[in-house]
Amino acid sequence: MKKILTILALFITATSFATPTRLLVRVKAKDAKFIGTGIGGAYVVVRNHLSGDVLSKGVTTGASGNTDLIMLSAHQRNQRLTDAKTAGFEASIDISEPLLVDVEVTAPLSRKNAAVNGSTQLWLIPGKHIEGEGLVIELPGYILDILSPTTHAFLTLPASGSLTVDVKASLTMLCGCTITKGGTWNADDIEVVVLIKKDDKPLREQRLQYSGTANIFSSPVALTEKGAYGLSVYAYDPKTGNTGVDNINFVIQ
CATH class of the missing domain: 2.60.40.10 (Immunoglobulins)
Incomplete structure (x- = not known):
């Protein structure tokens, strides 16, 4: 019984310091707009780089974005090309220390013959959310x-x-x-x-x-x-x- 309580205490200690950390992922077509609900979305998988464990997965939803803003206007540094309606997938991951993750995307989900894969890596820091424009992965094709x-x-x-x-x-x-x-x-x-x-x-x-x-x-x-x-x-x-x-x-x- 004492051993079980000790293990339980260690588990509670380890998890009590885990902080929900949000990661917004968007997928953009090369020379075009964002991949969202209208074309079936992009499938997103976030993995622990070292273990390969899946931390979050889902599909981007929302609109493809503003054509005039994205395609026809000059852009300045840090200028937002997206808004609350622009397609994305938000992962919420509980971490207690900085974690290197792999982010993999496949799109467009509803058109398998044309779907291509893309991936990148980034460090997640506990409580330091990646929101707004989010992490944007561009796919050609x-x-x-x-x-x-x-x-x-x-x-x-x-x-x-x-x-x-x-x-x-x-x-x-x-x-x-x-x-x-x-x-x-x-x-x-x-x-x-x-x-x-x-x-x-x-x-x-x-x-x-x-x-x-x-x-x-x-x-x-x-x-x-x-x-x-x-x-x-x-x-x-x-x-x-x-x-x-x-x-x-x-x-x-």
Whole structure:
């Protein structure tokens, strides 16, 4: 009984000095806004660096932020780009001494084919909250989806010997922000290209053009042979280095 009381006393002593310490984590798309509820949020995990134990986990919620402020205005040092509505995840961690933590994020959560990971480390100090702008982790990339042709479609080669396939893809920023001609995220700045394979051998590549509808790029592709085809569509912005890829397969019979 005495031993149990001693252990209990040590536990109470150790935990009584633990201080709840708040860490606000935000995830921002490169050359765009914050990743929040509108695109499924970002999954956040905070770990003890030494032990690997998960201290907190959750999903960023909230809005993507003010476009004019984030994208179209000059910024000064320490200027806030966020407010109470901007997407974030707040962890509350009880610590009794400075602790090095790993912060890992995956986003966008609702678009697994486009999701990418990011991570960083920082020291948490008991009672010294990291709030306001919080800890911001930036993720590069695009959300790219091939809309046409559909996955594993079977198409018939006509008697003329030439089949026109309408290759169509949807492209958005990682935060879900729209891409349009001349817009804040300008379609003219982004190369969208389809790479075509036949029977697993490179055939050719072709540029997709902005369709006039937000986020949609397309081009007719003429194919003249039966076989198993693979399409890879990539997007690349040489100014920012943002990239995105999607792949499908279909058959011409």
